[in-house]
């Protein structure tokens with residue numbers, strides 16, 4: 001494309017945006033759902049809870065499957081269970097869980113049981129380290145099947161690990177993409193920061209608030 005053609009195209013896009021058109025980046029869901037995976041939630045949960053496909057099965061106490069409304073409009077996706085989740089078997093408990101609940105109830109005006117919450121990885125990593133690509137690629141078909149079954153309109157990724165593994169845009173810093181509305185299959189994906197990061201950096205809560213107000217505007 002010549003420079004003149006690029007300039008014309010840019011001008012056209014600006015004109016259309018002034019007329020109310022919106023543009024979103026687009027990602028296609030990366031990875032594939034295994035045809036062997038169950039097509040109903042209860043069977044999928046049972047399969048995941050009996051999963052020994054990667055080495056994390058040797059160190060976990062509990063598999064932590066997703067929780068919430070199985071037909072939710074909004075789906076939150078975190079990184080992996082931490083110590084308290086591994087011990088309880090429930091997702092986002094403790095102080096990080098309080099942050100998630102506050103976001104849902106006080107900002108979005110929903111109840112926690114109205115949304116669906118899950119993680120990229122279903123088992124805790126040793127010392128809560130960042131999951132490896134191999135661990136995520138082994139576990140990710142479960143997540144993709146959850147997304148397929150819930151069929152959410154909005155997906156909120158919590159933190160860089162969640163965003164990077166879902167989009168496979170590993171070189172995109174979370175700071176440059178958080179709060180953006182991105183097309184992801186049939187859903188809109190909005191990346192934001194991780195609740196565990198907010199526990200260490202409470203001043204970043206205002207950025208998450210901005211991101212969540214954007215989510216609210218799409219409900």
Ligand code: SF4
Pocket residue numbers: 048051052053054055056057063121122123135138139
């Ligand atoms: S992390 Fe995922 S793939 Fe690995 S054992 Fe747990 S459920 Fe299976």
